[in-house]
Amino acid sequence: TKKISIAIDGPAAAGKSTVARIVADQLSYIYIDTGAMYRALTYTALESGTDIHDEEQLCHLLKNIQIELKQENGRQAVLVDGENVTMEIRASEVTNSVSVVAAHRTVREELVCRQQELGKQGGVVMDGRDIGTKVLPQAELKIFLLASVDIRARRRHKENLEKGYPSDLEQLKKEIMLRDQSDTEREVSPLKKAEDAIEIDTSALSVEEVVERITAMAKERI
């Protein structure tokens, strides 16, 4: 059977990674979390004292590190030069700096290039902000996931508490709005629904329902 490419974009905390991971699993496709790559660079920059506003330094740093996305017993592990940073890249310091890092043109060029390399064989579910518009413009299926800020913050809050992470709902709401604003308003590949993307508002849907809709559409295209 043919192996298609599936692009899943949308604002922060819309459930993209949860849904993308399950869809990939059901189709035996590879899941690629592109946000994790921007986060891995951000984490490495913060650790090494690199100024996240200095595009040249950041790009130099990026060209010297290897970022690996590994499937480890069903979960995706993120490695920078072999070091496991899966947990570290979710820290709030990283979350609150990543949109600054992701706004730099040359940083995006390099990461988009790596992402296209990872996706060139097809059989991938890739999630991010610019997958349908920039990374995989030829993807056979493009999804744009949406939900209100309120619902997204509540879901993320619940998830944090379940994982035992500290969490503040109002703070989360502010951070999500800020990140959406920078991601939407940046000059290079802003967050935007591709013309041929199918929009799914997940506000009133369960994870299972969203997954089911996407896999059904995928199967029509295989």
Ligand code: C5P
């Ligand atoms: O998906 P996640 O929320 O982990 O992404 C973190 C950040 O990385 C986003 O807020 C955005 O600034 C950036 N990003 C991006 N393009 C992508 C994926 C993520 O700019 N394809």
